[in-house]
Amino acid sequence: MKQILFIVAAFCCMANVFSQTVSTTKKQIKMKLNAGIITEKLPETKIFYTKTLGFGITFENEFYLLLHTPDKAAEISFLLPDHPSQQPLFQKPFQGQGMYLTIEVDDVDKIYQDLKQKGIKIEIDIRNEPWGDRHFAIKDPNGIGIDIVKYSPVKK
Incomplete structure (x- = not known):
């Protein structure tokens, strides 16, 4: 009986140590996501995101553009296709399908009105969803x- 109690106690201690190690490890991992789109339309993309959506330029050169949201909370990058500095994995251009971005805002109605006044084509008109979202959709120059x-x- 003492052996069974000892084994159970040892198992509980090991499980506790393991769970603390796992949770400590999870806390130490820091990640930041930056989506990247390979496109030939760097100038149009730069104008769209900076003038239409108010993004800022974090970094730019002749083949790469890194933009940030107005509050600098997130970034997105754009890369010219077939650039010799890049490996083959990062050379094929985006084909305009199968991707979307979501931008969460505090005042969706104000932004909707601002974009309409700028003449931006609204792809999905502003609406309320049963799950609580209020949103609308537009497209960038790359079809995203x-x-x-x-x-x-x-x-x-």
């Missing part, structure tokens, strides 16, 4: 759908 949304809890 951009969902501009205000997340809200569902009203019951």
Whole structure:
């Protein structure tokens, strides 16, 4: 009986140490995501994101453009295709399908009105969803759908 209690106690201690190690390890991992799009349309993309959406330029050279949101909370990058400085994995251009971006904002109605006044084509008109989102969508010069949304809890 003492052996069984000892084994159970040892197992519990080891499980506790393991769970602390795993949670400590998780806390130490720091990640930052930067989506990148390979496109021939660097000038048009730069104008769209800076003039239309108010993004800033973090870094730019003749083949690469790194932009940040107005509050600098997130970044997105654009790269010319077939650039000799890049490995083959990063050379094929985006084909304009199968990708979207979501931009969460505090005042979706204001941004909707601002973009309409700028003459930006609205792809999906502003609407309320049953799950609480209020959003609309536009497209960037590369054909990427951009969902501009205000997340809200569902009203019951």
